[in-house]
Amino acid sequence: MDCKQIEGSLAAVADGGVSPEQAATVNHLESCAACRQALHAQITARTVLQARAAHLSVVAPPGLRTRILATARAERPESTGVLSWRGRLTAFAAAAVLVLTVGAALLPVVTERSTVVLAAQMALDHLKCFMIDGDGDGAAISKAEAEATIAREYGWTASVPASAPAEGVELMAVRHCLYGDGMAAHLLYRAHGQPVSLFILPGLVRPAAELKVLGHSEVVWTQGDRTYMLVSRAGTTAELARVASYLRNEAR
Amino acid sequence: MFSGPRTTSEDSPDEDQFSVAALDLLDALYGAALRLTRNADRAQDLVQDTYLKAIRARGRFASGTNLKAWLYTILHNTWRNRQRDGARSRVEFDSEAVELAAEGAGLGTVGQVASPETLLLRATLDADLQAALDGLPDSYREVVWLRDVDELSYQEIANVIAVPIGTVMSRLSRGRKQLFERLSVQRERKGSV
Secondary structure, three states, X not given: OOHHHHHHHHHHHHOOOOXXXXXXXXXXXXXXXHHHHHHHHHHHHHHHHHHHHHHHOOOOOHHHHXXXXXHHHHOOOOHHHHHHXXXXXXXXXXXXXXXXXXXXXXXXXXXXXXXXXXXXXXXXXXXXXXXXXXXOOOOOOOHHHHHHHXXXXXXXXXXXXXXXXXXXXXXXXXXXXXXXXXXXXXXXEEEOOEEEEEEEEEXXXXXXXEEEEOOEEEEEEEEOOEEEEEEEOXXXXXXXXXXXXXXXXXXX | OOOOOOOOOOOOOOOOHHXXXXXXXXXXHHHHHHHHHOOHXXXXXXXXXXHXXXXXXXXXXXXOOOHHHHHHHHHHHHHXXXXXXXXXXXXXXXXXXXXXXXXXXXXXXXXXXXXXXXHHHHHOOHHHHHHHHHOOOHHHHHHHHHHHHOOOOHHHHHHHHOOOHHHHHHHHHHHHHHHHHHHHHHHHHHOOO
């Protein structure tokens, strides 16, 4: 795979979809800094547009709406047609609801993914989360606040590792991550000033691992039936492993 | 968004539900027409023509699919036909040439942009974003817009602009990359750190 070949699938990866079919793309990204930069550029462009979509829209001139309405009335079919359209559109609305529901269920099924693909997804989520909102208002939050947020947003409890000045670790925010059907809890920390994400994925057991994915270091471990993934764009995997060791002990 | 038959309306109870659902999308359609025509009068004309065709062809709209994507498809088809009838060679030559030029210019420059994405995102003003979008080649801008603003699927975009899905994805990649580069350059010019 060369840069040209993965160009198109880079768009799909930037859209947040790292599917098993994109394993080759992920592999290429490991060894190609230029494509990683291109991926970051794409994610940024998409994120900016999504964030500003409402501000970019235009409003049609009122006269245009009036003229089209007049056209529509002139073209209105006989009453049978109207009735059939009503039925059709009711079905359309029902289908829209169905699509939304199925859409949520079709979000990546975590258990079918390799750890590397999963790690790539988390690296993208880490990148996006910090790009969109940074890590809150810059003030650390308490362990109790974070645990209450998780209980409220996800409906399950977790022991959240607190800030620890001696370890250089600060707990900054909790995010509701849409990944995995909204199941993965996303905790934002700073470790020695650098942003790191801790994802908690319930109902998933993965072997412990330390890996480099998409220019990010990741440390993966499992406790009980939950997988924890710690992600950082800065520093080495060994440095991140030290942070992980503190978090792992605290999360028990 | 359309959400079932309306029960309260100043229109008669027989008001055509399809037209109502379609008209909810008027602003989006007008925006698309402006991007294509770059002229308010021609945009209005194009939108009106699009609605007329859509209302006549309503029986061919597959319920449960994306009405916006369907209307966009009609709008783009109508626009393409007009171009064909009018200044065919000029328009097609332009868009092709721009695309080729952009391809040459765009590749390989991202790595030199040093500004962190986070700062870029926060510092970008709406006007700057609009200017950066306006600066993209038409073929790239439309794909980027349909995907990142309108959230159409790749297949829907392929239908709208009548190109293969692979072309959609490569244009999307290049368009986003160019947009990023333009935003980064703007930011550097403004001297922000």
